[in-house]
Amino acid sequence: MALKGRKDRERERRRKTILKAARKLFFKRGYNPVTVSDIAKKVELSKGAVYLYFSGKEEICAQILLDDIAKFHGEVLPIFNGLASASEVITSFAHMYVDFFLKDRELFRILMKFMLHANNLDLPEDTNIRIIRETNRAISVTENIFQYGIDKGEFVLKKEDIRTMRNAFWGMLNxxxxxxxxxxxxxxxxxxxxSNVNACLNIFIEGLKKTG
Amino acid sequence: MALKGRKDRERERRRKTILKAARKLFFKRGYNPVTVSDIAKKVELSKGAVYLYFSGKEEICAQILLDDIAKFHGEVLPIFNGLASASEVITSFAHMYVDFFLKDRELFRILMKFMLHANNLDLPEDTNIRIIRETNRAISVTENIFQYGIDKGEFVLKKEDIRTMRNAFWGMLNxxxxxxxxxxxxxxxxxxxxSNVNACLNIFIEGLKKTG
DNA sequence: AAGCTAAACTGACTGTTGGTCACCGTTTGA
DNA sequence: TCAAACGGTGACCAACAGTCAGTTTAGCTT
Known part of the structure; x- marks a missing residue:
């Protein structure tokens, strides 16, 4: 891939500008009530221009979600270092997850929307794939935590049950x-x-240590 | 309240006819893609007529959800009889819940939509209240199960933690x-x-018996 | 500097859809 | 018999996502 020229950088900056404006609007007024014209107006462009950078409202939303998941990954990976037990890791992870997606409630709504309607949204094919891949990546982080717990001998869990537990855990949080x-x-x-999450975690972790 | 006359009965029948048609369409093609005209056409009425019976598309959807929750209650209450342990009750409940809301996937999507947007939908005030009340009623069933488990000495659970567990349990299922x-x-x-639900339940119940 | 091309941008336009309303035929009951 | 009430109609409206023919601008070539 060739180096990006100025044009490319400017184009990317525009995209980011639009995303930032859209983000603010979505999180303030909710996804549905915000129109594409609103977004365009906020960045002082015409509606048509927005469509030069995104395939539509839905893709803007998807991109915001993708960026946020990436940000979450950036925040979450460091916690693996410096924590001793798998229980600690899993607890930290849970709280980070909940805090992250409750910082802006609309973000969680958006996440759920994509989860619930997964393949039913008219997005460019690659955006759709990225959404699924990124979400799965986030989910697989928890899988690693369980594996870590088993390796340390902290969790009594059959290897083939990791997936099940991962789903249960992830589902529980959401x-x-x-x-x-x-x-x-x-x-x-x-x-x-x-406190709700904590209570739930206690039981969950207790169960992981005891049951097989 | 006075007895219902023929007019009232006919009106109610019409409502049910519309609901039934809408239900079929929603579950087949999804909520969004179905238009009010589609529904009207299916019951051989004009669009305007539909609005004589419902305040709008959203209320039709809400009514379907309400009817289904009522149906669920009708199915779920009998299981309390004939089951011995609280663990059994809670397991049965969980499976009934999952089965019920996966019978038609769109139903679960609708449920989640109402949960996620709770007070943000433009429904007639009373419909909105009924949605919240009925959902809470369903949730409180699980609360009763936990109480039952405590009373039987099966669960080691502080009374003030019932609510927390109820939330955790309910959230986990969804x-x-x-x-x-x-x-x-x-x-x-x-x-x-x-099997996923089972695995999750095992841990959960195990935890309930052990932890306080 | 003039000429040219491609990309950025515009905003009027389209199509769709949820919702409204003036009007019409039928039933009802006084 | 007749007027009020009722059930119903379908043309219409407003809102909004998305499109596109045409205009401006930036940058390159000669």
Whole structure:
């Protein structure tokens, strides 16, 4: 691949500008209520111009999600260093995950939307694939944690059950978040959710240590 | 309340007819792609007529969800009789829940949509309240199960932790379902999900018996 | 500097869809 | 018998995602 020229860099900057504006709008007013014209207006471009950089509203949204997942990965990987037990790692991971996706509630809604409708969105094929790949990457991080726990002899878990546990764990986190989103009016305290996650983790980890 | 006359009954029948048609369409093609005109056409009415019976597309959808939750309650309550241990009850409940909401995948998507956007939908006030009340009722069933387990001395669980466990449990179920929806192409086998739920339950129940 | 090309950009336009409303025929009951 | 109420109609409206013919701008060539 040739080096990127100025044009490419400018193009990329524009994309980022649009994404940033869209992000702000989506997180403030929610995905649906924001129109493409709103986004265009915010970056002082015409609607048509936005379509030069993205295939549509949905792709903008997908790109925001992708960027955020990447950011999450950047934040989450360092925690593997400096933590002793697998229990600690898994606990830290859970809290980071919950905190991350509750920082802006709309982000979690967007994530769930993509999970629920997976292959049913009209995105450019490659965007769709990237969404699936990146999400799976995030999921597979938890898989590594379980493996780590087994290797350390901390978890009593058959190798073939890792996948199952990974799913259960991941699902549990998403489930708790969405439930809180549903029950909690906007006033829901983060601490409430944290304690819920903690309680759940305790049982989960306890079970991992005991059961096979 | 006065007895319902013929007019009322006919009106109700019409509503049910519309709901049934809408249900079929939603479950076949998904919520978004189905237009109000499609629904109207299917029941051989004009679009305007549909709006005489429902405030809009969203309310039709909400009503379908409400009816299904009611149906679920009807199916789930009998299981309390004839089962001995709380573990059995909770296991049965979990499987019924998963089976029920995976029978038609769109139903689960609809449920999640309402959970995620809770108060952000423009529904008639009373419909909105009913959605929240009915969902909470379903959630509180699990609360009763935990209570039952404690009363029987089967679960070692502080009374003030019931709510937390209920949330964790409920969230876990929804999370697993949505994860499978995401990962599984349409071919996903029900058995796969069941085994996942089972594994998760084992740990969960084990934890409930052990931890405090 | 003038001429040229391609990319960036515009905004009026289209198509679709959720929702509204003035109007019409039928039933009802006084 | 007749008017009010009711069930129903379908043309219409507004909002919005997405398109495209045409205009401007940037940068290159001679």
């Amino acid at each position: 489930g708790i978040i969405s439930l809180h989103l549903f029950m909690g009016r906007e006033s829901t305290k983060k601490e409430r959710i944290r | 999370g697993i379902i949505s994860l499978h929806l995401f990962m599984g192409r349409e071919s996903t086998k029900k058995e796969r999900i069941r």
